[in-house]
Amino acid sequence: MFRYPLHARHPEPLLALRAEIRRRREQGAERIGLIGFSAGGHLAGHAALAPTADLRESVQFAVLGYAITSMETETYRPSRIILLGEDASPDLRRETSLDKLVTAQSPPFFLWHTAEDIYVPPEHTYRLAAALAVHDVPHTVHVFAHGPHSLGLAQGAGDAMAWTMFAASWIAEQIDAPARGTTNSRR
Template sequence: MSAQVIVVPGGGCAQYAEHEAEPVAEWLTGLGLGIEASVFRYPLGVRHPVPLAALRAEIRRLRAAGADRIGLVGFSAGGHLAGLAALAADGDVRSAVQFAVLGYAITSMETETHRPSQDVLLGEDAPPELRRATSLDALVTPSAPPFFLWHTAEDPYVWPEHTYRLATALAAHDVPHTVHVYPHGPHGLGLAHGAGEASTWTRSAATWLAEQTAPATPFGRH
């Protein structure tokens, strides 16, 4: 049985934050948990649902290659995409996600924070219905996979409200989740080396990932 983690870097839907890409995949493979990790560079500058369709296709490809449990690690705008893939069920078990780690993720398309990403993905005049349909908190159901969420209270670009919104929805539906909001640190920390208390997120996540990647029934929670 193998666990595959797809790393989805941020970058505002317009570029890739490289420090949230291969360095994160290398950290994951170095944990000693038997995790295979890869970076997925989704289409940029395109409208929803093009990036989501691309990520789902990558999940199905890895599933066909033998991955039993597939998780996602996403940051900022990449965290939004990872969350969509984990929560917006498409009825195809091959694209199911077993767990997700989101760092300072954009979770709501209904807030005013980080509107540039929203405008790229949905358009400046996106109707309220589309903004709601692409907000992660609106997509949570009791069958959602476990989530590990982390953020910093000082994030000026993606307010911690985003993480609180998703965490509240997960709690309301009894979905297993872990939430860490650190008091200090800017947006875009990545692995957060040397960032004080926020640097401990990787240690906490490693413990959590060990639970998620333990032997389990394929396509289901353990």
């Protein structure tokens, strides 16, 4: 588990996560997958998608739960303000929107959300899934009918609690699958 800096401006959380990924590589990790929820899902997705020249920072797959994927929408504005500030430029908002960072070399994604999430609407998951599809990036999407924001493992949350079983199976496939090449180092 990695606890990223909260209430910190971009790029501090991304730099902290990349340092942790490099540390894990130096300890011998060959394949690294990230799991994140809500704002943490944005950070995990950003680390998987943002360009980097350092191969040690590459990510082989990502699992995002009810993640904030776009900084260009007005949905869940408080998180955008914490990360980018009140007067973030359109360029900065675009550079930190996951759907704008997807390329054909992006790693596979598992995305899940609930249709009832009023804080981060499922539009965020749909936007990222559409970008992944356009670039032929392998991905899985589950949007459950019921459940509020912040479900985490979703224990006792009806159908949404199945996400952990689906994700475990998907992660096993990613671990056994041949690598898609160097994920985000070619951009």
